[in-house]
Amino acid sequence: MFRRLVEPAGHVTVTIDGRPFSVAAGETLSTALLLAGFAGLRRSARLGRERGPFCGMGVCFDCLVTIDGAANRQACLVRVRDGMAVQTGTRLPALADTVPE
Amino acid sequence: MTRLDLVIVGAGPAGLRAAVEAATGGLSVMLVDEGREPGGQIYRGSESGAFAGTAKLGSDYAAGAVLAAAFRASGVEALFGATVIQIEREADGSFSVSVATGHDKAVVVRARAVIAATGAQERPFPIDGWTLPGVMTAGAAQTMLKADGVVPDGPVVLAGTGPLLYLLAAQYGALGVAIDTLLDTAGPGNWRRALPHVAGFLTSRYAFKGLGLLGKALAATRIIRGVEAVSAIGDTRLSAVTYRKGATERTIPAHVLLLHHGVVPQINLTWSAGAQHRWNAARLAFEPVRDASGQTDVPGLFIAGDSGGIGGAQAAEAEGALAAFGVLRMLRGTAGDDDRIERQWRRRLAVSLRGRAFLDALYAPRQSHLCPPDEVIVCRCEEVTAGDIRKAVRRGAMGPNQVKAFTRAGMGPCQSRMCGLTTVAIIAEETGLSPGDIGHMRLRAPVKPVTVAQIASLSEADERRPTESPSATRPCK
Ligand SMILES: Cc1cc2nc3c(=O)[nH]c(=O)nc-3n(C[C@H](O)[C@H](O)[C@H](O)COP(=O)(O)OP(=O)(O)OC[C@H]3O[C@@H](n4cnc5c(N)ncnc54)[C@H](O)[C@@H]3O)c2cc1C
Numbered sequence: 001m002f003r004r005l006v007e008p009a010g011h012v013t014v015t016i017d018g019r020p021f022s023v024a025a026g027e028t029l030s031t032a033l034l035l036a037g038f039a040g041l042r043r044s045a046r047l048g049r050e051r052g053p054f055c056g057m058g059v060c061f062d063c064l065v066t067i068d069g070a071a072n073r074q075a076c077l078v079r080v081r082d083g084m085a086v087q088t089g090t091r092l093p094a095l096a097d098t099v100p101e
Numbered sequence: 102m103t104r105l106d107l108v109i110v111g112a113g114p115a116g117l118r119a120a121v122e123a124a125t126g127g128l129s130v131m132l133v134d135e136g137r138e139p140g141g142q143i144y145r146g147s148e149s150g151a152f153a154g155t156a157k158l159g160s161d162y163a164a165g166a167v168l169a170a171a172f173r174a175s176g177v178e179a180l181f182g183a184t185v186i187q188i189e190r191e192a193d194g195s196f197s198v199s200v201a202t203g204h205d206k207a208v209v210v211r212a213r214a215v216i217a218a219t220g221a222q223e224r225p226f227p228i229d230g231w232t233l234p235g236v237m238t239a240g241a242a243q244t245m246l247k248a249d250g251v252v253p254d255g256p257v258v259l260a261g262t263g264p265l266l267y268l269l270a271a272q273y274g275a276l277g278v279a280i281d282t283l284l285d286t287a288g289p290g291n292w293r294r295a296l297p298h299v300a301g302f303l304t305s306r307y308a309f310k311g312l313g314l315l316g317k318a319l320a321a322t323r324i325i326r327g328v329e330a331v332s333a334i335g336d337t338r339l340s341a342v343t344y345r346k347g348a349t350e351r352t353i354p355a356h357v358l359l360l361h362h363g364v365v366p367q368i369n370l371t372w373s374a375g376a377q378h379r380w381n382a383a384r385l386a387f388e389p390v391r392d393a394s395g396q397t398d399v400p401g402l403f404i405a406g407d408s409g410g411i412g413g414a415q416a417a418e419a420e421g422a423l424a425a426f427g428v429l430r431m432l433r434g435t436a437g438d439d440d441r442i443e444r445q446w447r448r449r450l451a452v453s454l455r456g457r458a459f460l461d462a463l464y465a466p467r468q469s470h471l472c473p474p475d476e477v478i479v480c481r482c483e484e485v486t487a488g489d490i491r492k493a494v495r496r497g498a499m500g501p502n503q504v505k506a507f508t509r510a511g512m513g514p515c516q517s518r519m520c521g522l523t524t525v526a527i528i529a530e531e532t533g534l535s536p537g538d539i540g541h542m543r544l545r546a547p548v549k550p551v552t553v554a555q556i557a558s559l560s561e562a563d564e565r566r567p568t569e570s571p572s573a574t575r576p577c578k
């Protein structure tokens with residue numbers, strides 16, 4: 001889906017869904033996830049459909065992942081760090097399920 | 102707690118220039134930005150991005166490094182990777198600015214004045230299938246290019262309207278990145294409506310630059326104009342794009358679809374701070390009401406750059422300077438030893454705004470794309486369709502807040518950033534009222550979902566918490 005045009009200065013290792021990946025040091029996490037083949041990062045609230053990064057600038061919230069145990073972090077606003085552990089696939093609770101009519 | 106003279110939100114051209122001028126004027130200043138370094142949207146990555154220090158993305162982009170260096174030299178304290186979630190004016194006229202500095206941390210900064218320079222976001226282009234992974238905005242792809250040097254692979258389609266779409270095509274073209282097709286969805290009457298503004302355009306910097314841009318993009322790409330409908334096809338991933346032009350409908354394979362519909366001010370923060378906003382019919386967007394220095398009707402709250410109305414990077418920088426002079430005048434009674442510099446910035450602002458009206462008209466989205474067909478999802482968070490919204494209006498929901506209550510559109514974590522304008526457009530179409538009369542959904546603080554830990558750390562620091570608004574946000578766990 002995406003490819004690297006400019007070679008990075010160095011690499012770090014992150015764990016995505018339990019598997020280790022070598023990614024460019026300092027890279028935006030959402031970019032690293034796309035390059036690692038993770039196009040869908042979370043599931044939508046009502047229909048449970050896969051979502052990937054959409055706006056790239058922190059306004060759409062489709063890129064939410066769990067980072068080192070902290071849930072619902074915007075992957076497009078975070079840079080990778082060596083040893084970072086990322087979990088994808090969270091389904092946001094639909095408001096319909098949590099807020100009474 | 103120490104109180105600063107000024108907090109600036111946003112490190113784009115507006116915020117950076119404001120910081121430099123305010124520091125030069127002797128004010129104590131803190132600048133906060135969600136990003137990792139100075140630059141904002143246009144100059145994203147100009148310090149450490151993949152093209153830092155090169156001219157490969159054009160001379161406009163290269164200017165960012167100079168401004169970032171001036172900012173670093175100003176000595177202004179900067180908080181990067183931090184999001185301002187609330188601006189509150191206290192009884193004594195000063196401000197409390199709540200800043201989320203980590204997933205479990207937040208602080209309150211106090212200041213006598215605030216300049217919000219939060220920039221623009223892309224106007225949503227809701228089409229069938231736009232929630233599929235593989236569909237992104239053109240701005241998102243451009244950010245990946247600037248920050249990380251990463252580009253689409255496999256068949257890529259660009260679709261929509263606006264200068265940024267062509268800028269991205271030209272930047273890809275210059276780097277040898279192939280774009281399969283650019284689907285231009287601008288309306289057929291746009292040229293006619295743009296024509297009265299052509300004089301301003303011809304004396305603007307866009308005339309030369311814009312035409313050069315178009316030439317480059319044209320040479321490298323297959324461009325299809327007058328496209329009336331676009332949809333994204335795929336099961337769990339984008340696999341193709343269908344478009345319609347007149348009686349012809351075609352489906353082309355695509356791994357990446359990049360949508361763009363122009364940019365509009367980010368208003369959540371300033372709206373929630375109580376500043377008055379107004380509908381701009383020419384730009385099809387809500388904008389804050391400001392005086393010549395950018396001050397709003399909340400005394401001491403200034404807005405500079407694209408968050409006040411789209412003017413582009415040069416206008417943003419000029420407005421940043423003018424807002425800094427406005428704050429200096431407010432706090433010190435004078436904007437400096439002589440007002441020559443201020444007059445220069447004011448002149449620069451006027452020059453940089455030339456040609457804008459022409460571009461607004463030329464690249465205006467079609468009405469049918471602002472109000473998509475019933476089956477299209479409008480609210481991405483809660484998966485509410487255009488049909489759901491129309492039904493709510495027909496059942497008597499007259500305004501966006503009622504539509505929100507009926508349909509849940511706007512209740513998700515993005516807080517209506519993705520659906521607000523479309524919801525208003527659909528209500529306008531259904532009721533015949535103008536968007537100005539309809540108004541936007543109420544926007545409340547905190548302007549991004551906060552965690553329980555953030556609230557706890559805020560109240561520890563301050564014995565206060567940001568106003569909680571369960572209807573507007575779903576706190577992240
Ligand atoms: C995705 C995108 C790409 C663009 N690319 C170009 C381009 O290549 N060329 C061009 O001429 N124009 C581009 N534009 C148009 C752009 O708006 C202007 O050119 C210019 O960047 C505006 O400058 P600014 O200082 O007003 O705001 P911006 O440059 O947008 O800067 C605003 C800053 O505020 C920060 N921010 C926003 N909200 C908060 C908050 N609550 N807390 C903390 N920080 C916050 C953001 O992280 C951002 O860094 C782009 C616009 C967008 C949306």
Ligand code: FES
Nearest residue numbers: 056060061063076
């Ligand atoms: S991609 Fe939209 S918030 Fe991250």
